[in-house]
Amino acid sequence: MRTFALFPTVVPALLALVGACSSPADEPDHLQQPALVRNYHQDAKAVLDRYCTGCHTEGGIAHFALSNYQSAQAYSSLIRGQVESGDMPPWPPSDEGVPLRYPRKMAAEDKQILLDWVKDGAQEGDKNAASRVTIAPPEQPLPPRADLVLDMGVTYSPNKSLTDDYRCFVIDPNPSGSGGMPEEAWVKAGVVKPGNQLIDHHVIVYQVNPGAAAAVKKKDADEAGPGYTCLGGPGTSSTSFLIGWAPGGVPIRLRDDEGMSIKKGSIFVMQVHYNVHNDNGKGDRTTVDLELTKTAPPYLVFQLPLANPEALKIPAGDPDAIQTVVAPVSFVLKQLKLPGNELTIQSVTPHMHLLGSQVSTLVGNRPLVHIPKWKFHWQQAYLLQEPYVAQGTENLILECHYNNSAENQPVIDGKKSPPKEVTWGEGTEDEMCLSFLGIRIKRPTP
Numbered sequence: 001m002r003t004f005a006l007f008p009t010v011v012p013a014l015l016a017l018v019g020a021c022s023s024p025a026d027e028p029d030h031l032q033q034p035a036l037v038r039n040y041h042q043d044a045k046a047v048l049d050r051y052c053t054g055c056h057t058e059g060g061i062a063h064f065a066l067s068n069y070q071s072a073q074a075y076s077s078l079i080r081g082q083v084e085s086g087d088m089p090p091w092p093p094s095d096e097g098v099p100l101r102y103p104r105k106m107a108a109e110d111k112q113i114l115l116d117w118v119k120d121g122a123q124e125g126d127k128n129a130a131s132r133v134t135i136a137p138p139e140q141p142l143p144p145r146a147d148l149v150l151d152m153g154v155t156y157s158p159n160k161s162l163t164d165d166y167r168c169f170v171i172d173p174n175p176s177g178s179g180g181m182p183e184e185a186w187v188k189a190g191v192v193k194p195g196n197q198l199i200d201h202h203v204i205v206y207q208v209n210p211g212a213a214a215a216v217k218k219k220d221a222d223e224a225g226p227g228y229t230c231l232g233g234p235g236t237s238s239t240s241f242l243i244g245w246a247p248g249g250v251p252i253r254l255r256d257d258e259g260m261s262i263k264k265g266s267i268f269v270m271q272v273h274y275n276v277h278n279d280n281g282k283g284d285r286t287t288v289d290l291e292l293t294k295t296a297p298p299y300l301v302f303q304l305p306l307a308n309p310e311a312l313k314i315p316a317g318d319p320d321a322i323q324t325v326v327a328p329v330s331f332v333l334k335q336l337k338l339p340g341n342e343l344t345i346q347s348v349t350p351h352m353h354l355l356g357s358q359v360s361t362l363v364g365n366r367p368l369v370h371i372p373k374w375k376f377h378w379q380q381a382y383l384l385q386e387p388y389v390a391q392g393t394e395n396l397i398l399e400c401h402y403n404n405s406a407e408n409q410p411v412i413d414g415k416k417s418p419p420k421e422v423t424w425g426e427g428t429e430d431e432m433c434l435s436f437l438g439i440r441i442k443r444p445t446p
């Protein structure tokens, strides 16, 4: 079934919106090299430091370090399994899509060195021997400068009587002055720092236009406790999506010639979706760093959501239910009131919940980002290496797959729930088939 639709209101915004050894057996005897035995200090360490210790370090986001021999050795058989399956380092997109910035994927020869080290007995080797492996450092975005820090201001404890608590926190960057942004600015980079990853399901930061600031502040004042309840969105359409985070999210940095506009007088709403299933009672205080410039950039970026919520129906028991969303580029251009016959896409952020199994965002039959094994815990905005220009005659296509079989159900109180029909919804156990597209346009000159 092919359906087509965008969200009813297209929200302009931005984003925040991320040497095999040859087998001696095949060779004549006289060509045989003495077998190279891989060890930690000369071989594995360089590979682990290049691909793993960014997260697997003391105090890092992974629950164990791989930054010393003892620990690497203790985890060696798990390392083999994870590296062979491609689950670690986490990098869900396949090579079918277009080239992406800041990939975490391992080069095949580096993977082999690590696997050979495990196969050779995960030995330590000589600490003073020089490494036999040199690998270029990863391409990484410069960390965002914290020109503006958005802070909830309090530690919030989600409402335990709800499974999913959606809370909007109102943040005025200039509360003691006249209110709102003192002057117009553009976001260049940003990072969401989730305060408690056990309960934070997603964070979305909206810019609220100056005209809607008072109404949003009133919502906050009218409800007890910090912020206000906000299922779906901040409750006003006069907003733009600025930066988002979901599990696995990474800092965002736009190209040098791009920026996301923040108007003078605007305030911010930080929407946090709490899933209280794993609540440790410690509450959450999430902050967001934004790097700003006051110089107008040549190109503006905003987020276009591609989805057809009403049409999403995932039958109970279906191991491969599919939703395909199709939007003609010409229709999108008209909706966005954009001139010309081309739409330039600079990033792709697919989003599904727990039943999602694979997802692909395409232009015509060209996948931009294809994720063959969806993992809820590894989501991010993928910045395309080069902006992709879609023609007015083409279609934007999003194809989401779900596994709603009995085997793939959430475990609640130690028991697997029976499969049920699942539709679009904000709750973690509802589903979504959504892809944000970062759209790049020439900044209109006033």
Ligand code: HEC
Binding pocket: 048, 051, 052, 053, 054, 055, 056, 061, 062, 063, 075, 078, 079, 082, 083, 088, 089, 090, 104, 377
């Ligand atoms: C971007 C961060 C990141 C990088 C890079 C990364 N890991 Fe992980 N790793 C994690 C997290 C977080 C977990 C916890 C499980 C999860 O969330 O998937 C994990 C879990 C693991 C596990 C345990 C899986 C289990 O069954 O408990 C192994 C083994 C592992 N990683 C090995 C590696 C190796 C080897 C590399 C490098 C080749 C690597 N990881 C790179 C973040 C990372």
